[in-house]
Amino acid sequence: KNGIVRPKGYTVSFHANSSVEKFHFGQSHPMKPWRLTLTKQLVMAYGMHTAMDLYLTRAATREEMAEFHTEDYLDFLKRVTPNNMLLEPRLAQYNIGDDCPIFDGLYDYASLYTGASLDAARKLCNEQSQVAINWSGGLHHAKKTEASGFCYTNDIVLAILQLLRYHPRVLYIDIDVHHGDGVEQAFWSTDRVMTLSFHKYDKDNFFPGTGPLSSTGPENPLNPGAHHALNVPLHDGIEDEDYVWLFKQIVEPCVGAYQPSVIVLQCGADSLGCDRLGCFNLNIRAHGRCVDFVKRLNLPILVFGGGGYTPRNVARLWAYETSICIGCSEQLDEKLPAHTPALAHFAPDNTLFPPLSEHGRFENKNSRQYLWSLVEGIHKQLAYLES
Ligand code: ZLS
Ligand code: CA
Numbered sequence: 216k217n218g219i220v221r222p223k224g225y226t227v228s229f230h231a232n233s234s235v236e237k238f239h240f241g242q243s244h245p246m247k248p249w250r251l252t253l254t255k256q257l258v259m260a261y262g263m264h265t266a267m268d269l270y271l272t273r274a275a276t277r278e279e280m281a282e283f284h285t286e287d288y289l290d291f292l293k294r295v296t297p298n299n300m301l302l303e304p305r306l307a308q309y310n311i312g313d314d315c316p317i318f319d320g321l322y323d324y325a326s327l328y329t330g331a332s333l334d335a336a337r338k339l340c341n342e343q344s345q346v347a348i349n350w351s352g353g354l355h356h357a358k359k360t361e362a363s364g365f366c367y368t369n370d371i372v373l374a375i376l377q378l379l380r381y382h383p384r385v386l387y388i389d390i391d392v393h394h395g396d397g398v399e400q401a402f403w404s405t406d407r408v409m410t411l412s413f414h415k416y417d418k419d420n421f422f423p424g425t426g427p428l429s430s431t432g433p434e435n436p437l438n439p440g441a442h443h444a445l446n447v448p449l450h451d452g453i454e455d456e457d458y459v460w461l462f463k464q465i466v467e468p469c470v471g472a473y474q475p476s477v478i479v480l481q482c483g484a485d486s487l488g489c490d491r492l493g494c495f496n497l498n499i500r501a502h503g504r505c506v507d508f509v510k511r512l513n514l515p516i517l518v519f520g521g522g523g524y525t526p527r528n529v530a531r532l533w534a535y536e537t538s539i540c541i542g543c544s545e546q547l548d549e550k551l552p553a554h555t556p557a558l559a560h561f562a563p564d565n566t567l568f569p570p571l572s573e574h575g576r577f578e579n580k581n582s583r584q585y586l587w588s589l590v591e592g593i594h595k596q597l598a599y600l601e602s
């Protein structure tokens with residue numbers, strides 16, 4: 216029926232539960248779970264579902280989420296509703312507000328995206344999959360006892376905790392435009408997880424305001440986590456060539472120095488140009504080249520979504536990155552399949568690769584000299600691991 220073949224001994228698994236797609240954060244809120252419906256429609260219209268193992272995942276149990284989150288916080292998430300929230304004395308304590316509102320089914324939403332991430336992690340652990348994908352996951356800001364930045368439970372932290380049962384060293388790479396602060400914080404004091412985030416950094420004017428180059432783990436060199444948090448703070452407007460160059464210059468030596476046995480890749484789509492919240496100028500192909508570079512390292516990979524606030528481009532990106540994981544990206548027609556259900560969302564061009572950098576909303580404020588200083592700074596940190 217279609218030309219996509221599965222290479223032997225290499226399995227890509229796709230973990231999803233379409234119930235997550237129906238939740239609403241509220242009218243004007245930028246996080247739209249229905250971007251996942253659009254993503255899956257493109258994946259299927261291209262026929263990629265036949266090249267992967269598809270898993271319908273269950274919600275994470277409370278016990279599973281309590282591996283990272285406190286009982287108090289989980290109790291709160293479970294009991295709070297839009298109707299009773301005004302009687303709740305601890306909304307501020309749990310950081311509930313405009314960014315992280317209380318909406319109908321909040322607990323189900325969080326436990327569903329978390330369940331898919333745990334399922335993906337388990338399939339990697341028992342080697343039933345080499346690349347396990349959950350586009351509904353990647354919610355990197357959630358903390359042990361509080362919500363943050365549209366994230367309620369930290370599915371990434373929970374998935375990494377699963378991986379650590381079988382894997383000695385996990386490399387976490389985050390290409391969302393925001394700093395992966397929740398994951399960094401959770402593994403700050405261990406040398407069994409190296410966290411590496413590329414993000415826009417402006418301490419006072421861009422969320423969450425953490426992740427300077429100098430933030431590399433605990434100051435005390437006797438703490439095993441020292442030098443195992445890496446940050447690549449960027450300015451507005453970074454472009455394709457520079458970003459991909461920087462990504463390779465940094466990821467390659469990280470893998471060489473740290474020798475991870477598995478990689479977790481958060482593929483936030485808000486680092487694309489034309490994102491409603493982002494401020495970079497990346498095109499879909501360049502973002503995809505980062506995923507391709509990681510795939511070619513030939514280590515098992517857990518692939519997550521994350522941010523992404525222009526739904527049509529989120530769907531294009533994650534469908535394209537699904538094809539990169541499968542290894543069939545060359546075979547995709549740039550023209551979207553005519554039978555794509557929501558084709559109108561991709562009009563007028565109906566292409567997988569619309570130009571996202573041309574209208575240059577953001578001037579590139581990252582000089583070559585600045586980018587070199589980042590590469591040098593990271594290489595300096597990695598030198599500590601050798602000793
Ligand atoms: O990484 O910048 C902030 C915090 C504020 C400004 C916004 N107000 C509402 C709260 C205080 C300082 N928050 C960021 C959070 C970005 C989270 C990114 C998540 C991820 O991509 C992973 C999933 C932020 N940026 C933009 C908004 N919030 C935002 C924009 C528009 C709205 C509507 C709904 C709510 C209030 C009006 C809102 C938030
Ligand atoms: Ca990031």
Ligand code: ZN
Pocket residue numbers: 391392393483485521522523
């Ligand atoms: Zn983001």
